[in-house]
Amino acid sequence: MNKEIILNKENLAAINKQVSIPTFDRESLKSGIVHVGVGGFHRAHQSYYTHLLQEKGDAAAWGICGIGLRKGDQKIHDVLQKQDGLYTLIVKHPDGKIESQVIGSIIDFKLGHDTPDLVIDQMAHPDTKIVSLTITEGGYNFNSSTGEFDFENADVQYELQHPKSPRTIYGFLTAAIKKRRELGLPAFTVMSCDNIQHNGDVIREMLLAFATKQDKELAAYIEKEVSFPNSMVDRITPVTTKADIDYLESTYGLKDEWPVTCEPFIQWVIEDNFSNGRPEFEKVGVQFVPDVKPYEKMKLRLLNAGHSVLGILGAIHGHPTINACMEDDLFVFYLRAFMDEEATPVLDQLEGIDLTAYKDSLQERFANPNIKDSVSRICSESSAKLPKFLIATIQDNLANGGSIKYATLVIAAWCYYSDKGIDKNGNPIEIIDAMQEQLNEAASKTKTDPLAFIRQESLFGNLINEEKFTSLYSNLVQKVYANQDIKKIMKQL
Ligand code: CS2
Numbered sequence: 001m002n003k004e005i006i007l008n009k010e011n012l013a014a015i016n017k018q019v020s021i022p023t024f025d026r027e028s029l030k031s032g033i034v035h036v037g038v039g040g041f042h043r044a045h046q047s048y049y050t051h052l053l054q055e056k057g058d059a060a061a062w063g064i065c066g067i068g069l070r071k072g073d074q075k076i077h078d079v080l081q082k083q084d085g086l087y088t089l090i091v092k093h094p095d096g097k098i099e100s101q102v103i104g105s106i107i108d109f110k111l112g113h114d115t116p117d118l119v120i121d122q123m124a125h126p127d128t129k130i131v132s133l134t135i136t137e138g139g140y141n142f143n144s145s146t147g148e149f150d151f152e153n154a155d156v157q158y159e160l161q162h163p164k165s166p167r168t169i170y171g172f173l174t175a176a177i178k179k180r181r182e183l184g185l186p187a188f189t190v191m192s193c194d195n196i197q198h199n200g201d202v203i204r205e206m207l208l209a210f211a212t213k214q215d216k217e218l219a220a221y222i223e224k225e226v227s228f229p230n231s232m233v234d235r236i237t238p239v240t241t242k243a244d245i246d247y248l249e250s251t252y253g254l255k256d257e258w259p260v261t262c263e264p265f266i267q268w269v270i271e272d273n274f275s276n277g278r279p280e281f282e283k284v285g286v287q288f289v290p291d292v293k294p295y296e297k298m299k300l301r302l303l304n305a306g307h308s309v310l311g312i313l314g315a316i317h318g319h320p321t322i323n324a325c326m327e328d329d330l331f332v333f334y335l336r337a338f339m340d341e342e343a344t345p346v347l348d349q350l351e352g353i354d355l356t357a358y359k360d361s362l363q364e365r366f367a368n369p370n371i372k373d374s375v376s377r378i379c380s381e382s383s384a385k386l387p388k389f390l391i392a393t394i395q396d397n398l399a400n401g402g403s404i405k406y407a408t409l410v411i412a413a414w415c416y417y418s419d420k421g422i423d424k425n426g427n428p429i430e431i432i433d434a435m436q437e438q439l440n441e442a443a444s445k446t447k448t449d450p451l452a453f454i455r456q457e458s459l460f461g462n463l464i465n466e467e468k469f470t471s472l473y474s475n476l477v478q479k480v481y482a483n484q485d486i487k488k489i490m491k492q493l
Pocket of ligand 1: 234307308385
């Protein structure tokens with residue numbers, strides 16, 4: 001029987017030697033990075049890379065202070081506070097091998113909704129050189145169809161009136177940049193790590209739109225002094241389950257309230273554009289490139305879209321996980337047909353990248369039987385994901401005369417999913433989407449108006465005027481609603 005060890009800095013040395021622990025001096029770290037959105041992905045990716053660099057020494061300036069802006073961040077804040085910022089990363093290989101290590105790069109955590117002043121002060125601290133973000137696609141607050149900043153958001157309205165009490169990332173960034181400027185400190189870099197094409201350009205454009213409304217002069221300063229590198233980030237990070245927590249406890253006696261699990265694959269491609277210095281991430285495998293755009297498009301349109309293709313069709317069919325989809329030959333065939341015939345033809349020129357090998361590797365990664373990435377994670381917030389991952393591919397193919405059938409069936413399935421909330425066996429599906437009410441309302445009109453769902457302009461733009469798409473969609477959505485087996489429809493395409 002293992003002795004029980006609660007994860008915190010006092011107990012590090014007592015942890016089973018098979019779990020590696022930080023060997024660098026955590027006490028000497030300064031918070032050079034302030035990171036907003038400390039979800040599983042950040043902890044499996046940027047925070048892990050930062051830890052690797054600290055293990056190499058000479059990176060004491062780059063500790064991470066985590067920030068949560070939403071009420072829902074209270075839990076991760078409390079857990080990390082209790083555990084002195086420490087957590088276990090559990091890497092699950094396809095062959096069953098599991099590696100666990102304690103990550104030590106996060107040294108502090110602050111909550112924006114509770115203590116906005118502390119967050120602003122942290123961002124405006126002389127040690128802070130980078131503010132990085134994983135605030136999810138929805139956090140950027142733009143209209144998917146026009147790409148414009150959404151000024152109607154009530155929180156944005158509030159913080160425009162009350163600049164000292166920010167609520168969204170935009171209020172916090174402007175307040176902190178203003179304060180730094182007043183203190184005579186150089187501007188930090190804003191580094192987006194979300195799955196958004198041209199993520200740096202997008203946060204820049206949105207921040208400038210907001211700042212221009214609030215304080216034109218500050219906006220001009222931001223335009224000149226703040227840099228916003230684009231990046232492509234990648235590591236599949238499923239939702240942590242109780243089984244993961246139990247695994248650490250039963251195998252090593254280690255009590256970690258919120259470990260993170262992930263696949264072995266990891267990638268980060270980023271533009272070398274930092275206004276106030278950066279960690280030497282190239283020492284731990286990060287690629288710095290002059291232009292990240294081709295990489296991000298490839299990843300969003302193949303990996304993320306591929307996930308959504310499997311996730312939405314899988315949810316309706318009743319496959320619980322992505323790897324369960326990959327055990328189903330028809331799903332594998334369908335995924336590859338979508339990637340080869342619809343996504344690949346509309347990618348940009350990619351020098352030095354073997355797309356066939358990339359797609360093969362995606363299939364292997366999706367099939368990892370130990371990852372058990374739930375389709376519900378993939379389908380969550382589809383309204384923020386699909387316009388960029390999948391609908392953009394339909395639009396490109398319509399412009400080029402290319403195939404759209406595989407992607408269109410996914411949209412028809414998404415409509416059914418948003419309407420019924422059950423799989424083909426009648427089991428309820430839990431739908432997690434900020435737009436769920438609106439999606440459900442539009443989808444529920446399908447029986448009388450088959451095109452109702454795709455009339456949502458903020459998601460589908462002007463696709464409603466594309467005859468080739470609407471006739472195919474109408475046909476497919478009616479088949480899905482006629483209670484036909486989704487696999488039968490997939491097969492017939
Ligand atoms: C997934 C991503 O939720 C999703 O849309 O496709 O979270 C995906 O796992 C990561 O981007 C992998 O890097």
